[in-house]
Amino acid sequence: MPKRCSKAMENNNTEENSFLGNTPVEDKTKKSDDGHDEEGTSMEMEISKSSSSMDITIQGGHGWLAEPEQTNTLMPSSSAGKDRALLKHPQENELQSAKAKMGEVKEENEKLKLLLSQIVRNYQSLQMHFLGLLQKDEEAKKSMDPSSSARDQSNEQDEEADELVSLSLGRSSSTDQPRKDEQMKKTSHFSKNGKGDDQEGLNGAGLALELGCRFEPAADQSTEVVMKNSSSDNSCGDPKEDDPTEIWPPSKTLKTTRSGDDEVSQQTHLKKARVSVRARCDAPTMHDGCQWRKYGQKIAKGNPCPRAYYRCTVSPSCPVRKQVQRCADDMSILITTYEGSHNHPLPMSATAMASTTSAAASMLQSHSSISQQGHTAMAPISASTNLQGLNFSTSTLSQNSRLPQHFYFPNSSISTTNSHPTITLDLTAPSPSHFGRFPAAVFSSNPRYPSTRLNFSSSPSSSLDHNNNTLQLQAPWNNNHTAADYLNYGNRVLNQVGSTLNMGKQSIFQEPNNLYQSYIQNQKPPPPPLPPPPHQQLMLTETIASATKTITSNPKFQSALAAALTSFVGTNNGGSATTGVRENHHHHQHQSSTSTESASGLKLKWAESLTTNPIYPPSPNGIGCASSYLNKSS
DNA sequence: CGGCTTTGACCCGCGC
DNA sequence: GCGCGGGTCAAAGCCG
Numbered sequence: 001m002p003k004r005c006s007k008a009m010e011n012n013n014t015e016e017n018s019f020l021g022n023t024p025v026e027d028k029t030k031k032s033d034d035g036h037d038e039e040g041t042s043m044e045m046e047i048s049k050s051s052s053s054m055d056i057t058i059q060g061g062h063g064w065l066a067e068p069e070q071t072n073t074l075m076p077s078s079s080a081g082k083d084r085a086l087l088k089h090p091q092e093n094e095l096q097s098a099k100a101k102m103g104e105v106k107e108e109n110e111k112l113k114l115l116l117s118q119i120v121r122n123y124q125s126l127q128m129h130f131l132g133l134l135q136k137d138e139e140a141k142k143s144m145d146p147s148s149s150a151r152d153q154s155n156e157q158d159e160e161a162d163e164l165v166s167l168s169l170g171r172s173s174s175t176d177q178p179r180k181d182e183q184m185k186k187t188s189h190f191s192k193n194g195k196g197d198d199q200e201g202l203n204g205a206g207l208a209l210e211l212g213c214r215f216e217p218a219a220d221q222s223t224e225v226v227m228k229n230s231s232s233d234n235s236c237g238d239p240k241e242d243d244p245t246e247i248w249p250p251s252k253t254l255k256t257t258r259s260g261d262d263e264v265s266q267q268t269h270l271k272k273a274r275v276s277v278r279a280r281c282d283a284p285t286m287h288d289g290c291q292w293r294k295y296g297q298k299i300a301k302g303n304p305c306p307r308a309y310y311r312c313t314v315s316p317s318c319p320v321r322k323q324v325q326r327c328a329d330d331m332s333i334l335i336t337t338y339e340g341s342h343n344h345p346l347p348m349s350a351t352a353m354a355s356t357t358s359a360a361a362s363m364l365q366s367h368s369s370i371s372q373q374g375h376t377a378m379a380p381i382s383a384s385t386n387l388q389g390l391n392f393s394t395s396t397l398s399q400n401s402r403l404p405q406h407f408y409f410p411n412s413s414i415s416t417t418n419s420h421p422t423i424t425l426d427l428t429a430p431s432p433s434h435f436g437r438f439p440a441a442v443f444s445s446n447p448r449y450p451s452t453r454l455n456f457s458s459s460p461s462s463s464l465d466h467n468n469n470t471l472q473l474q475a476p477w478n479n480n481h482t483a484a485d486y487l488n489y490g491n492r493v494l495n496q497v498g499s500t501l502n503m504g505k506q507s508i509f510q511e512p513n514n515l516y517q518s519y520i521q522n523q524k525p526p527p528p529p530l531p532p533p534p535h536q537q538l539m540l541t542e543t544i545a546s547a548t549k550t551i552t553s554n555p556k557f558q559s560a561l562a563a564a565l566t567s568f569v570g571t572n573n574g575g576s577a578t579t580g581v582r583e584n585h586h587h588h589q590h591q592s593s594t595s596t597e598s599a600s601g602l603k604l605k606w607a608e609s610l611t612t613n614p615i616y617p618p619s620p621n622g623i624g625c626a627s628s629y630l631n632k633s634s
Numbered sequence: 635c636g637g638c639t640t641t642g643a644c645c646c647g648c649g650c
Numbered sequence: 651g652c653g654c655g656g657g658t659c660a661a662a663g664c665c666g
Contacts, residue, residue, distance in 0.1 A: 639663085
């Protein structure tokens, strides 16, 4: 405080003369400051309190205006002028505090300007670099033998249809979409032909990830839906009801999008990716924050429990469906399968599930594209990831037989018999592996689509299991948690890493294989979007460090994270985790809770009910069903 | 009365 | 072509 005061007063001295003349401008500045800087407000108050002495010492000749009242009481025979000064005193105090605040705001403005200019410079240099590389790529293509070029190109397009999935981070406006599409095409080629040439032998496939709302045109559009999350939708302009990526059902999409000579789309005859969440729950459906309306029920083969079909009713045009069915083996396990992506803003409480399922689906897509080459669950994961038009290729382990070819899946996965690529997030049982206590997110699928597993373990520290290529993300939880807790945490961790990834793109071209190292050397880590409690901060720091190691050493995880970020970047913009936590705290205040863990800030009220439910005591993993517990507690 | 659930019918894809 | 199973539709009923 003293430091800031003195700084502010210095500014007052230098800018005092221009203050009155610039009143409108300064008022404007002040307003913006009020909106964003609480510190400024508090400072203003403090300045006002101590303005008397400051006015005397600093204002010099004008000190009489701000002479302290104490002086007046000691001098009862004060002149009429001094009486006037007393009357003016409050106004002068305001003036001085405003001056101080103005100086502060100006200083802040300068900093922001500097920051902005730096960002613009970085952007421009990256753009130049990108265009230059595109040019090189074009030249390289032209220099090829024309005949073989044409042949190779057709083969290549088929190949890319199999191998490339462009993941949209949903940041661009819809207006420049076509141009981005073109760029994306070029980028895709670039990743294989240009700089990626020498890696092509290693790369089994490419995964393009960009900040625009588009997908590789070769890919069947019906497979693209899950890539978009609600936030990205919002940033892509108004969600169109006839958005081809949102058309339901997928079969109809296939009809409309498949053209006769489009072999590519036939090769990528994928239905919408699905994300299945297994969780213990005694209620008919799991509370995930969204509003659902049941539109059908069927007895599915092989399961005596009926399968219920729900559609999202938050928006009439929302294409998202979910299927809810009890596990035939364990009736306490509820299997919720999500399909599609919301085209509307989500309730705060729904963002965790939505972003996580979207991320999982995105990850699955990257796998699915590879699986088309004939691989199954053992398919390698490799990616040529494109962030905001900046292409960085990850190496691949596909040709390295010494390394595992897939993510870690210690638990058996749910096999699906239909053609939908499905990821299963298994939140029901602790991992039987050495990773121990925490339920793993099992990314499983039918043989047609490779499986992946993200293990958000509660192991003592975040670590990378190099044998299994599994990143251990330490979860600061005890046993009393909900699916949303896990998902929130997972998203937050992904966000931490994602921030780093995003800021590191400047060095992508310089050191494609040392993305994080370059970043760490060149950039200060951005402030975390969600300031975690201190103990979590430490854990997240460890997590980031671990993730850094992982990404620099394990391209598989890089692709996985990229896929996860596809959804989370957009969601975070809306403050999914952050605002969700706020909301949860809000609930927390209104509900008496037996929970002993409020520090995490992730507590949901239905999670609290879990701890006291006599029928379904908290499972080792703490998964429970919100609605049921709410019903019982009410 | 509006919104939601139920439930049988219907459509479609897929395998034989 | 036929049967099966998954998925959706829509009318009827229920509920607050």
